[in-house]
Amino acid sequence: MLHLFPLFSIVGLILVVLGIALGARRRRRKRKAAAGRIPSEFEELVGMTSRQERDFVRHYAAHDFTGEGAIVDLGCWMGSFTLPLAFGLRKNPRLSGRKIGLHAYDLFRWQDWMNQSLAKTRWAGRYKEGDDFRDAFVEQVAPVADLVTIHAGDLNKETWDHTEPIEYLVIDAMKSWELTNSVVRNFFPALRPRLSLVHHQDFVHYYTPWIHLIMHRFRNYFEPLTYVPEGSFIFTYREAIPRALLEKPYGFDDFSAEEAADAFEYSLTLVPAEARENVYAARIMMHIHRQDWTAARADLERVQAAGIPQGRELTLVSGLLDNHKE
Ligand SMILES: C[S@@+](CC[C@H](N)C(=O)[O-])C[C@H]1O[C@@H](n2cnc3c(N)ncnc32)[C@H](O)[C@@H]1O
Incomplete structure (x- = not known):
């Protein structure tokens, strides 16, 4: 029996070392997960985006954003992407001291359907149809106000200096063909191949079929990156889209039944x-x-x-x- 003791002690030692290693791995995983998460105070952030989507943009701004271009948030509403993006920027070690453009665009005109996202919040009942709600955006993004430039206006008319690269383009305002064409004409020319990402928040929203048609038409210029629950799809800009294709206005009639069918089949493979x-x-x-x-x-x-x-x-x-x- 005595001669088995060294064997038991070796096995015991191995188990202890394994236990320590597994514990350390668990702690590392927990720390990593925590680092990618929005601080708990932002879980209550009022917005039409999911926690995963907010985590994604914050993590991107903190770890992957290079600062070679601006971040543009189209259809920012009350800033549920703007705020996590700005918090991410603050944590990004590559940017120390550099002033980064974080541009938030919205019409800031209240529409009654927006009320459903305010239930049980301190904002409930504050606005009626047509009211200017810019003050709500300002109030929510107050902790990062120094990083944010607000553009209040109609995205059908807003423009962007195409010589200023956009590195991250969040789109939550492609609500019609007209808006799709404006975004493509005014903001896509500022995308830079192998640098820029396009984040479609409405990728799986039932109301916005034009997103599938236009992203399929441009499929050779973008690479699908990832789906983020509950609705976003992120594309990497791979190759410059010829200017004529960006300036042309699109509508349903520009897509044959076959092309439209292919577009939806393509989107189905992505999600x-x-x-x-x-x-x-x-x-x-x-x-x-x-x-x-x-x-x-x-x-x-x-x-x-x-x-x-x-x-x-x-x-x-x-x-x-x-x-x-x-
Ligand atoms: C679904 S909401 C965006 C939600 C937002 N991204 C968030 O973080 O919760 C769509 C936004 O697009 C804006 N919008 C719609 N049409 C617009 C237009 N023509 N110009 C500018 N903004 C517009 C609306 O005011 C609204 O805030």
């Missing part, structure tokens, strides 16, 4: 299973925007026949079809 329903909903919405109710109904039936689980977004477009009287 995880749980977000695909939304892409199908956007495809049906394309027909609704075009007032082609027959095609919309046929598409919904095709999606249902394929057994695609019907969640919030498909229910929404299905409701639009039910309520439409020919």
Whole structure:
């Protein structure tokens, strides 16, 4: 028995060392996770973005942003991306002392549908349709006000100096073809290949099918980077888009049925299973925007026949079809 003692002690020693190593790894992982997270005070930040999306932009600004271009937040609303982006910038060791442009654009005109995002917050009931809500943005981003330039105005008219590179372009304002064309014409020329990222917050929103059409049309110039729950897709700008393609105005009629079908198939390959329903909903919405109710109904039936689980977004477009009287 005695001769087994050294064996037990060696095994014991190995187990102790393994335990210490695993504990250290767990602590390192926890620290890493904590470093990428928004400080707890921002979990309560009022906004239409998810915690994962806020974490993503903060982590990007702190670790990946080089400072060679500006950060532009289109459709900033009350700043739920602006604030984490600015906090990330403050933590970015590459930027020490350098003044970085963080530009927030919005119309700052209240619309009643925005009220749903204010329920149970201190802002509830403060604004009515048409009110200027810029003060709410200013109040929320107060801790980082020194980093933020506010552009209050209509993005259909706003312009950007194309010689000023944009390194990170957040788009949460492509709510129509007109806005899509303005963003493409006025902001895309400032993107720089192999530097810039484009963050589409509405990538899987049912209402915005033009995003799928335009990003598919430009697919050779962008590389898909990642999906961020609950709705964002990030693209890397790979190669310069010819100026003529940026200046041309686009609409549904610029896309054949085949190209549109390919565009949605492409988007479906980019997002995880749980977000695909939304892409199908956007495809049906394309027909609704075009007032082609027959095609919309046929598409919904095709999606249902394929057994695609019907969640919030498909229910929404299905409701639009039910309520439409020919
Ligand atoms: C879905 S919200 C954005 C949410 C925001 N990104 C956040 O962090 O919570 C869309 C925003 O786009 C803005 N918007 C819509 N049309 C606009 C336009 N023509 N010009 C400027 N901003 C516009 C709205 O005022 C609204 O704040």
